[in-house]
Amino acid sequence: MPLTHVLLPNPTALISPSSTSTADALPSPTQGPTSWFNTVLNMVSKDPIRLTYLSTLVSQKTSVPIASAQQILQTGNYVLRVKLGTPGQLMYMVMDTSSDSAWAPCSGCTGCSDSVFSPVNSTSYQSLDCTTPRCIQVRGQSCSSTVGPCLFNQTYGGDSSISASLIQDSLTLGHDVVLGYVFGCINAISGKSIPPQGLVGLGRGPMSLFSQTGPLYKGIFSYCLPSFKSYYFSGSLRLGPLAQPKSIRTTPLLQNPHRPSLYYVNLTGISVAKKLVPAPPELLAFNPTTGAGTVIDSGTVISRFVQPVYEALRDAFRSKLNGTISSLGAFDTCFDTRYEEPPVVTLHFEGLDMVLPAENTLIHSSAQPLACLAMAPAPSNVNSVLNVIANLQQQNHRILFDLVNSRVGIARELCN
Known part of the structure; x- marks a missing residue:
């Protein structure tokens, strides 16, 4: 049975090896009358908005399963199977190499899907206020004074936006548990481009996964994306230097x-x-x-x-x-x-x-x-x-x- 590895904020020790198995089946997708080609046409139609959006803008082997979001969320993104909170609540969160922040829909969210994170059911949940250094780093924060919770608004995809509170909780990636991971708890959304179960930012900014876990994964990661038609979590996000190919151009x-x-x-x-x-x-x-x-x-x-x-x-x-x-x-x-x-x-x-x-x-x-x-x-x-x-x-x-x-x-x- 694989061990669970815990990462404390600012860790000083290496973690132990973890499993790299990723071939876990997805639930069977709902088959509708729309052809596969028309589905891709619909996915592609969102690209111009995203391009406009882009224009504005210690470790061992760890592997996180990746699947096409088309099979779960009916979007053209890719999702990571992760858990938030303690005990872990399963979420299919979109991986985005061009975003820094992470956020997830929370209980009571206006306009969100039914799959939400429940902070009250997590023993490791903590709200962050305006005095927190991370609050200064988050894009779109709206603190008018040093008193009160850290609230922020962000646009995404060029045609959508979120309103969220900054919180911290545990994030489970494969068999690694990152304690004190800072992300947005979405209170309301507008538009159609917001990933239904949230997003993990894999960008290069101060709020990204790799900025928050620097000593653990040492700023090295890789991924393999399966075909849109793949029904399995057969892709993988590999974290840290020892999980990577030995020879690559x-x-x-x-x-x-x-x-x-x-x-x-x-x-x-x-x-x-x-x-x-x-x-x-x-x-x-x-x-x-x-x-x-x-x-x-x-x-x-x-x-x-x-x-x-x-x-x-x-x-x-x-x-x-x-x-x-x-x-x-x-x-x-x-x-x-x-x-x-x-x-x-x-x-x-x-x-x-x-x-x-x-x-x-x-x-x-x-x-x-x-x-x-x-x-x-x-x-x-x-x-x-x-x-x-x-x-x-x-x-x-x-x-x-x-x-x-x-x-x-x-x-x-x-x-x-």
Whole structure:
């Protein structure tokens, strides 16, 4: 039987090894009349709002199960199976690499789902007031004096918002128990983009999971995202240096002061059928002054590139097809798979190439033998050049983030 490992605030000791089993089945999803392709179209439709939102913005082996939220929450995100409080209350919380804070719907929440965290049923729950140092760090705090609970408001996804109280309680990740984890207890929500059972911020800010557990996981984590169609918690979030691949190609992790929470990388080019796409280099270049560049994001569904880059990629892809090209929803390059062999797309980063298999390049219609290029232009209202490598392109890859050594690793790994 595996041991439970407890992390106290500011720990000084290592934890013991924990289990890495992740293949636990989900409840069977409700099957409705909507086709799989239409479901993905609906998921993708939320990407432009998210991109606008992004533009504003001691250890052993530990593994946390990941599943497609499409199968549980009917959203295009990925969820972690965690527990909050003592005794632990099971929650399916969205993992978000571009957010810092964590929050969960609490009892009595207005507009929330039925699956909420109950602080009164946790013996380790503690409310935080305006004098708490963490209250100063939380974005959107509304303390008018040093008296009273720490209240804050935050927007999410570009079209939604939460009102919450800052609290601390235990967070169970795999077999590790983090005591005194600070997160928001949601009192009310508005909009449709708020994850129903809350969110764990995996970004780079002071309120993120890795800022709160620095000595434990040493700022190193990785994940493998299963396909949207996977019915199991077969993906994994691996925490700490000893849980990571021994050999993996890496590219520099860049820091942008305009958007300090985001994971920037240096995308140097894109190839189609081994031929470099003629994209303007200045539209790929990292610019810490303006916030321009390329980010890796776990919450956007399909990769987005600024218009001229996308058009060059799309035109190169189309040039390798012989039949009729059609459009469907957000996808403007669709073709009959019975008569076409799609070209291979490769993303070139400084120090490594990410060769995308067909499953990371195409989205297939469930109603007809039709496939579409699963990429799109970034919305024109994003306030500077921002390209996003999204979760469909990351599926069945191990994505490693090493914050201490400022590097990102990418390697093919099947986790369906």
